[in-house]
Amino acid sequence: MRLVILEDYDQASEWAAKYICNRIIQFKPSQGRYFTLGLPTGSTPLGCYRKLIEYHKNGDLSFKYVKTFNMDEYVGLPRNHPESYHSYMWNNFFKHIDIDPNNAHILDGNAPDLQAECDAFEKKIEEAGGIDLFVGGIGPDGHIAFNEPGSSLSSRTRLKTLAMDTILANAKYFDGDLSKVPTMALTVGVGTVMDAREVMILITGAHKAFALYKAIEEGVNHMWTVSAFQQHPRTIFVCDEDATLELRVKTVKYFKGLMHVHNKLVDPLYSMKGN
Numbered sequence: 001m002r003l004v005i006l007e008d009y010d011q012a013s014e015w016a017a018k019y020i021c022n023r024i025i026q027f028k029p030s031q032g033r034y035f036t037l038g039l040p041t042g043s044t045p046l047g048c049y050r051k052l053i054e055y056h057k058n059g060d061l062s063f064k065y066v067k068t069f070n071m072d073e074y075v076g077l078p079r080n081h082p083e084s085y086h087s088y089m090w091n092n093f094f095k096h097i098d099i100d101p102n103n104a105h106i107l108d109g110n111a112p113d114l115q116a117e118c119d120a121f122e123k124k125i126e127e128a129g130g131i132d133l134f135v136g137g138i139g140p141d142g143h144i145a146f147n148e149p150g151s152s153l154s155s156r157t158r159l160k161t162l163a164m165d166t167i168l169a170n171a172k173y174f175d176g177d178l179s180k181v182p183t184m185a186l187t188v189g190v191g192t193v194m195d196a197r198e199v200m201i202l203i204t205g206a207h208k209a210f211a212l213y214k215a216i217e218e219g220v221n222h223m224w225t226v227s228a229f230q231q232h233p234r235t236i237f238v239c240d241e242d243a244t245l246e247l248r249v250k251t252v253k254y255f256k257g258l259m260h261v262h263n264k265l266v267d268p269l270y271s272m273k274g275n
Helices: 009-027 046-057 085-092 114-127 164-174 190-194 206-216 225-231 249-266
Strands: 002-006 035-039 066-070 072-074 133-137 158-161 184-187 199-203 235-240
Touching (some): 009 133, 009 235, 066 114, 072 085, 199 206, 199 225, 206 225, 206 235
Parallel strands (some): 035 066, 035 133, 133 199
Antiparallel strands (some): 158 184
16 A cells, blocks of 8 residues: 655545556557546546546546446436536536547446446446556545445445435535435445555645545444555555645655655656656
């Protein structure tokens, strides 16, 4: 497990975007050999998406041979609703890059058979050869995707009822009106994300600091589902300084020391000095 600590949100976003960019380029995707990327929604990844769009427009990165699988989608919200995750992904990312729409997979929260939709999503991931890199964010209560506290750490894609804290947090996207916020969603499971060959979790802001503490300094706990990724062989947590406020000083110093070694000696591609 790596913890990468950057000064602020913008630097964390840029580091994450460079990491994704380098992973895709090093993979050398081509016809019949697609790079498969798991993607999140919410406010945290927006900066990362903006940088990826910039790399694409500069001619440094193509998504022509990339397949994507999104983490979740609300149930019952029309696809063209401005707060649906379909709208989010197309407005904030997909329409600005060269991805084939047929290769951008998002769960259908209006499917006639929601369980069949979830099962089909898992099948599509399997047929794509699995996820090469799953990018995620977390809520203040440590949930990843919509795997709310108490979720099984071996769970697969399924229908979930949202916790009240999540509904309250999402009300800001629905004019503050709780009655407009969906109460159910389709979500990949913790086990679905754990199956990825590599996982990168983005955590920024002081309001996520306790969740980061629970994610890396305490044991694996289904009440903090992000903690499951302590057991993944290739997990990177990318955070800003504000998100480290609940961590022990020695924990922060340890991971900053590791990051210095990676940047200077082992992995110069991922330093903040450039691609």
